[in-house]
Each structure stands twice: as C-alpha cells, then as structure tokens.
Amino acid sequence: MVSLGGVEKQAKIPCRDLRAVGAAAVGTLLRSFPSSTTRGRPCAVLGPTFPAQLGDALVAVSQACRRPLSHKSKACLRAHNLRARVMARLPKLAVFDLDYTLWPFWVDTHVDPPFHKSSDGTVRDRRGQSIQLYPEVPEVLERLRGLGVPIAAASRTGEVEGANQLLELFDLVRYFVHREIYPGSKVTHFERLQRKTGVPFSQMIFFDDEKRNIVDVSKLGVTCIHVQHGMSLQTLTQGLDAFKTAQAGL
Ligand SMILES: [Mg+2]
Incomplete structure (x- = not known):
C-alpha cells in the first residue's frame, strides 16, 4: 500500500x-x-x-x-x-477442445455413458470402466484462472450429454464460462463464443488435437495450438508464448 x-x-x-x-x-x-x-x-x-x-x-x-x-x-x-x-499480452479467452485434449478418448465411441463417480472417487462409465483426464489438466485450468484468463470449451462431439456430464464429474465446470459442445465446424463454435463474450478472435487462444480444427479456426485469426499428447503445463506455456509472439506481430 x-x-x-x-x-x-x-x-x-x-x-x-x-x-x-x-x-x-x-x-x-x-x-x-x-x-x-x-x-x-x-x-x-x-x-x-x-x-x-x-x-x-x-x-x-x-x-x-x-x-x-x-x-x-x-x-x-x-x-x-x-x-x-x-x-x-495474455489472451482474453482460452478455449479447449475436449477429446484427446482434456481426456485421452473420444467420448462418443471409446467410453459408454452415462458416467458416475464410484465410492472411491473414480469416474466410471456404465460398464465400470475407469475414466481419467490427462494428469495436468486441472493444474492447467487452475493456472489460467490464476492469471485471470476466462476459459471456454469447444467440442464437436455428438455425445453432448456425456461430455457435459464428464466435465461435471471431474469438477471442471467451474472453470468454464462457456461450453460450446455440438457437432459441426468449429468455426461455428468460435463465432458463437465471439458473440457471447465480445472477445475479438485475435485475443483468443485455442488448444486442440485435430489439425483440421486448427486449420479452420486459425483462419479466423485465433492463435491455435496443436496439442499432440494431451494438455499439459508445458503445452500451456508454449501456447501463451506463441500468443505473445502473435501479439507482437500485430
Ligand atoms: Mg479432440
């Protein structure tokens, strides 16, 4: 003071x-x-x-x-x-894909909804199969929240209910200000996020494991990071550095 x-x-x-x-x-x-x-x-x-x-x-x-x-x-x-x-130099919105970005499976094919939390705290699908996030995902989201960067989800899965249920069971819902989860081009997801938040595309960062989404969303002017082995703190740091570099070039 x-x-x-x-x-x-x-x-x-x-x-x-x-x-x-x-x-x-x-x-x-x-x-x-x-x-x-x-x-x-x-x-x-x-x-x-x-x-x-x-x-x-x-x-x-x-x-x-x-x-x-x-x-x-x-x-x-x-x-x-x-x-x-x-x-x-921080993004005004960080957007995450779900399948193979936050968790190591496709929610519509590899697991069997509905999901539940068993007595030992493990998230499981209908057949009792254990389901986990990539290990550093909670810390990644917590770090962004600590930096004051709002977070959103953009997924094109057809298993909308199952995806939302997993976000709740993993206690991740509290991090996401918006969730755009439905099939279709991610350009639609981002246009809706832009309208809802008022954040320009140039002030967003996007993490996704699929190259086709990276290609589509990059054209909007969003800084896109190709996630290759699941979301990690290292990937977050690389992404934020890439965002700063992109800002310097504007
Ligand atoms: Mg994915």
Missing part, C-alpha cells in the same frame, strides 16, 4: 479537465478508496490492484495541482503499468 499525498485537492479540479484525460469518474473512484493520513493530512491509499483509469486520473490530478507525484506513487504507477503490459 502506498499513499498519494495531496489528492484531497482533486475535489477542486473541474470535472471537464478530468474528462479530457478519460477519467471523469475520478472523484467517485478516489472517494471509494480507503483514506489514510500522511503527516496528518488525509490521503487516498492505493492498493496493488487499483483500476487503470485511476492511475491515469492521479497523473491528471497531479498535473492539474502542479504537485509532483511522490516517489512511492511513481513506483506504484510503474508497477501498475508493468502489470497492465503483462496482462495485455
């Missing part, structure tokens, strides 16, 4: 000046932050996750007051800008 001395003066700054820098709501933003004191004067206190527009607004306030930012505040803004640049 660092403090910015003198922000109480922001109340004297005409709103139009703040609007000029895209921060019309600065008064509300500052008032919404906890106050503190520096040498007996009230101050706004910035936490490590203050919103980007507040950083811009504070610079505007500082300039309008003709009062330079303190070293601590400058350091906070630099850290914030660095964080923003890192975030800008």
Whole structure:
C-alpha cells in the first residue's frame, strides 16, 4: 500500500479537465478508496490492484495541482503499468477442445455413458470402466484462472450429454464460462463464443488435437495450438508464448 499525498485537492479540479484525460469518474473512484493520513493530512491509499483509469486520473490530478507525484506513487504507477503490459499480452479467452485434449478418448465411441463417480472417487462409465483426464489438466485450468484468463470449451462431439456430464464429474465446470459442445465446424463454435463474450478472435487462444480444427479456426485469426499428447503445463506455456509472439506481430 502506498499513499498519494495531496489528492484531497482533486475535489477542486473541474470535472471537464478530468474528462479530457478519460477519467471523469475520478472523484467517485478516489472517494471509494480507503483514506489514510500522511503527516496528518488525509490521503487516498492505493492498493496493488487499483483500476487503470485511476492511475491515469492521479497523473491528471497531479498535473492539474502542479504537485509532483511522490516517489512511492511513481513506483506504484510503474508497477501498475508493468502489470497492465503483462496482462495485455495474455489472451482474453482460452478455449479447449475436449477429446484427446482434456481426456485421452473420444467420448462418443471409446467410453459408454452415462458416467458416475464410484465410492472411491473414480469416474466410471456404465460398464465400470475407469475414466481419467490427462494428469495436468486441472493444474492447467487452475493456472489460467490464476492469471485471470476466462476459459471456454469447444467440442464437436455428438455425445453432448456425456461430455457435459464428464466435465461435471471431474469438477471442471467451474472453470468454464462457456461450453460450446455440438457437432459441426468449429468455426461455428468460435463465432458463437465471439458473440457471447465480445472477445475479438485475435485475443483468443485455442488448444486442440485435430489439425483440421486448427486449420479452420486459425483462419479466423485465433492463435491455435496443436496439442499432440494431451494438455499439459508445458503445452500451456508454449501456447501463451506463441500468443505473445502473435501479439507482437500485430
Ligand atoms: Mg479432440
């Protein structure tokens, strides 16, 4: 936490000046932050996750007051800008195929729905056959969630109910903001994801084991990663690196 001395003066700054820098709501933003004191004067206190527009607004306030930012505040803004640049190079949506990407089988042919969880916690199909994910899949999804990247599923399986049931039994549903699971070209899946999320194709990353899907979806401008031995942390890292490289080339 660092403090910015003198922000109480922001109340004297005409709103139009703040609007000029895209921060019309600065008064509300500052008032919404906890106050503190520096040498007996009230101050706004910035936490490590203050919103980007507040950083811009504070610079505007500082300039309008003709009062330079303190070293601590400058350091906070630099850290914030660095964080923003890192975030800008992460995808806004990560999309996963299911069969041979999250689990090592085709749900419509290799296993026999409906599925259930046995008393030992193992997910099994109707015949009692044990079913498992690729081992690093939960960690992959958890890592993306930790990075703040929303996750969706795009599968062309005809076994829609079985696929959804497996996502529930493996406790993966909580990671997916959208699930597009139905037969057909994955271009349709992505067009629907684009409409639902508002995320541009250029800000999406897609992991799939089938080359034909990679070819189709690449044409939309999505960064596509061909998964060859199931989803792993290494493949995730390679994918995020490929996304950063693609962004640098835009
Ligand atoms: Mg697949």
